[in-house]
Amino acid sequence: MTYRAPIRESGWKATVGSVFRRRHREVPAVQDVSFTLGPGEVVGFIGPNGAGKTTTMKILSGLLHATSGQVRVLGHYPWQRRADFLRRIAFIRGSQPVGGSQELTVLDTLRYQRLLYEVPAAEYAHNLEELTDLLELEDLLHRQLRALSLGERMRAGLALSLLYRPEVMFLDEPTLGLDVTGATAIRRFVAEYARQTGATVLLTSHYMADVASLCPRLVLIDEGKLRYDGKLDELAARLSPYKLIRLTAPNVDPERLRAAGELVESSNGTCVLRVPREEVARTTARLLTELDVADLAVEEAPLEVVIDRAYREGVR
């Protein structure tokens, strides 16, 4: 996919000149990105800023026509934007969860959506009740869209898009700007919706908590190219050959632990050791037999660390 972007120079002369002499440049946004989603899969679609995620989602939902390549979603060519295709998908953006007139109330917008997507009355009543419950919309229904907070807009946006029970959801940063409670509620809702309806979900997010809690599989792109498509666990194992042993042993001098692994943290009797994966079992057994251990946990490296490494060094 290549964008044709106008070149605009600064200054009034250049602005006037550009009216008569338009110049453009080609911006390659997505190249050779190829992947398939199975029914019911929840897949994290990640990459650094400008990687091409939103562009890909716009192509998949039919908002952009790719300049080359092939895309099929539910057997349709998305760019045709046929009504029977649009009724089966939803493209939800955290940056603009609800469009249309901001003067309308949430309930009026839902009613309008019902007409637009031709949702039968009984189905509308049932879905509305369920969504109101799951998204805690009761207090929002009679409020104008323009008066909603960021988190409330996202909940209303999800209700609008899911009112017609789409089979495929493209979720572009659904937790953008939300506080911890709001983001957790959205995550829980997406997981529950996918479980209940068997919907396929492609989700982009810069918050690794979204990815870790929802997506067993990751598709990673960078500079418009596919860099990884596989299990989240396997990416973590590949990029982080270490695990962390978190150990609480109040009577042990942390210096004694250095022989067991790299000491990365030590405070109030709790230490964190970084240990090569293949040595974790042996080291754990030794620590438990040799020391007076009150608590011990083995953890993966934080996902942020793994993904940061994938972005900076690539995936080999």
Ligand SMILES: Nc1ncnc2c1ncn2[C@@H]1O[C@H](COP(=O)(O)OP(=O)(O)OP(=O)(O)O)[C@@H](O)[C@H]1O
């Ligand atoms: N309308 C446009 N015209 C020209 N170039 C564009 C346009 N939209 C996006 N691009 C460029 O295409 C590339 C991919 O952008 P895209 O928005 O798909 O990235 P992204 O992965 O969603 O980024 P982010 O995580 O920052 O939202 C970027 O280089 C961007 O500048």
